[in-house]
Amino acid sequence: MNQQLKQDLHSYPQILGAVEQNAETFLNNLEEWPTAVAPPQLPLADLPAQSAGALAALHEFQQRFGSLMVASTGPRYWGFVTGGTTPAALAGDWLTSLYDQNTQSASQTGDVSAIVEFEALQLLRQLLNLPAHFFGGFVTGATMSNFTCLAVARQWYGQERGVDIAEAGVFALKDLKVLAAQAHSCVYKDLAMLGLGRSSLHKVKLLPNNREAMDVADLEAQLIALNGEPCIVCASGGTVNTVDFDDMQAIAALKAKYNFWWHIDAAFGGFAACSPQYAHLLKGWEQADSIAVDLHKWLNVPYDSAVVLIQEKHLNLQLNTFQNAHAAYLGDPKANFNYLNFLPENSRRMRALPAWMSLMAYGQEGYRDIVERNIACAQWLGSLIEGSDVFQLLAPVRLNCVCFTLKDQPQEKVSQFLSTLVARGVVYMTPTVYLGQASIRAALVNWQTTETDVEMAWGEMNEVISEILAPI
Ligand SMILES: Cc1ncc(COP(=O)(O)O)c(C=O)c1O
Structure with missing residues (x-):
């Protein structure tokens, strides 16, 4: 057996311990972890000629990619229809x-x-x-x-x-x-x-x-x-x-x-x-x-x-x-x-x-809570949008998605609003076209999302809109 593989075979506690450490850092900071990052210009690595082992590969990953992972499993990733991961899952x-x-x-x-x-x-x-x-x-x-x-x-x-x-x-x-x-x-x-x-x-x-x-x-x-x-x-x-x-x-x-x-x-x-x-x-x-x-x-x-x-x-x-x-x-x-x-x-x-x-861990009760809480949060976001002078709700919030746009603004402003919002990394939403107009979707399906996240997202949306509509 290759020497490095032999060494790794006896190093499971260290390797799994390092992964656990990695997981703890990520999960403990998920609330603040950015929901988007700008793609870096990274050269693609070459295949190593010699074996360096699992810990070296883990170190390399953390150095080059660790901080670029986005909080798609977190409570304010509302793009596409992206669920998180429960602890049991x-x-x-x-x-x-x-x-x-x-x-x-x-x-x-x-x-x-x-x-x-x-x-x-x-x-x-x-x-x-x-x-x-x-x-x-x-x-x-x-x-x-x-x-x-x-x-x-x-x-x-x-x-x-x-x-x-x-x-x-x-x-x-x-x-x-x-x-x-x-x-x-x-x-x-x-x-x-x-x-x-x-x-x-x-x-x-x-x-x-x-x-x-x-x-x-x-x-x-x-x-x-x-x-x-x-x-x-x-x-x-x-x-x-x-x-x-x-x-x-x-x-x-x-x-x-x-x-x-x-x-x-x-x-x-x-x-x-x-x-x-x-x-x-x-x-x-x-x-x-x-x-x-x-x-x-x-x-x-x-x-x-x-x-x-x-x-x-x-x-x-x-x-x-x-x-x-x-x-x-x-x-x-x-x-x-x-x-x-x-x-x-x-x-x-x-x-x-x-x-x-x-399913074994959370059963009927747990999933009903996730689904109903997500829907309540989406409905609340929908009602905030409906009561606003600058945003426009495009359809009733029937379940967990909020489809909206900017009131009386051209398509470019909608794109500018969304890209600025996303780049701040606090909440993630995705663009769509609904009724022939540039629109935005927020899809809430994460088990951790609460009213606090809606408040944070709403705060962000208002800051961004004031910024982009401010007279120059
Ligand atoms: C209604 C519906 N069907 C199909 C898909 C495709 O799912 P997947 O990306 O898991 O293949 C999606 C994804 O958002 C969806 O919302």
Whole structure:
């Protein structure tokens, strides 16, 4: 064995101790840690010829990158839809690396880490009030979850047309339509990756009054026009700008009349189900064929984590879609369940453990508190904006996102305001375009966010706006 590796083998206490020290410094200072840094011009390092060991590599990382890490896991990182990491989830993530299982099967002698995945899925279904007939698995994020669900939907579509698409390929498909109103950008990417093409998505009209939810009457008209031909309906369980929800009950009623696969992208909005106050937004979603839920958002586990939830009755379609070619060393896919025949990836880390740990640690009560507190904070920020002379709220705060702009100011001022705000490093928000105008989104999904953070952010927003609107 290489001398340095041998030395590291006997230095775990020092190496892990140094990492713990690193973690303590970061976590103890997270409140003040900047939410953004200016990207430095760092030359890329060369591969060392000699072995220097783990502590030297850690030192190098801390020197060059440590202070450049941003507080994306902190309470005022409101960009994109970025969750933090609960203490239990962090512990679970570290253990995932420690054990380094390749999560596959739960039925053969050998690795049994899939049981952790089955249990995590059960805990999640119970949190989200979904029936046990949703079978699932862990993937890296909602993009991959939507991809996986739509891949099985594609297989279902082929079956309806008498074609095994997994065997024959997409060439055998004609006229596949995906009907959606305000699909997330990643759905278009998924359709491209699936060989269906972005143009397979046909827009359903939106409801009037600047809503981002689908007009179900228009959806029905498009279904009638298909004259019994199958299609895929992709519903939104929370849009990114205004967190609008498609009417799940109305779509469920259409499912009884028309022939479609119903998929829901509930990447973060699915967590409304944790709260009796907001669960009505998803009423009827349990009748969908497939649902995508991101866990590195509102569950507050580290990246990369999301689940695919597909009705168990479609298990054969899922197997047909993702089955490996027969390989003796992988066993018989029909005789023994193995995740590598049900999801896009073959080898996978024990991705479910952080979620398992966090769900076990905080349960129904803990998650309901996170979700309701985030929503209350977002609503408060929304009401401050609504009462202001300089900011303009662009949509009601339906859940956890605040979408706003500057009153009577040109687009450049909105960009200047946002870049100045972000550069100060106290609160992070991201730009968007809503109703054709330059706008800003604040998405609150962090377990640590409190009213104090809203106060701090509001203070910052007002300082920045006074600065940029001050007469020169
Ligand atoms: C509604 C929705 N769908 C899909 C995604 C993509 O998620 P990911 O980046 O985890 O792949 C997001 C991300 O914000 C989202 O909000």
